[in-house]
Amino acid sequence: DTGVSQDPRHKITKRGQNVTFRCDPISEHNRLYWYRQTLGQGPEFLTYFQNEAQLEKSRLLSDRFSAERPKGSFSTLEIQRTEQGDSAMYLCASSETYGGRNEKLFFGSGTQLSVL
């Protein structure tokens, strides 16, 4: 499978616990994105990387959230001290830049987080 891969697919945790999600983008893609999607809504942008550099963060990304892409390949999204409001689908996407232009995003199947 050469698509965007996310792990785990589902995560159930208790309020106050820390969780970490992993995303493996399509191998030649230099850009990686995190989005969050709640039930019945469209995805909301959280942050994105170009190679290992984190270039933009949404105000949705509170200080309990941190994302890394240390080697410019896979990325992790960590949520500390989870709250019930963090329950959502966390989507990862990747794209490549070509001729200075960013090409279309390919999404993974997401990690569904449930905070009890």
Next chain:
Amino acid sequence: GESVGLHLPTLSVQEGDNSIINCAYSNSASDYFIWYKQESGKGPQFIIDIRSNMDKRQGQRVTVLLNKTVKHLSLQIAATQPGDSAVYFCAEAANFGNEKLTFGTGTRLTIIP
């Protein structure tokens, strides 16, 4: 704030008929628009995109129309099939870069056999 929205939250279409899903956007700076299809338990899947220097673009069984005058976007699906049943989102971005997409709420399309 400015947002992307959809006129109809649900749409049911007889198999074989054509469907039209509409989307209104309000950010005048948006110049790149994309339609995504999302099936249950999966991430959004790219369908078709269009840039603001065009008003129509066709793909396989799909056509996207852009009316910048009234800030309206539509997705036409021809000869619908059961596999077309999904939630469809329009998304927008500015400055010909899609680093940060703004998605609408979505329309659930159901194909009736």
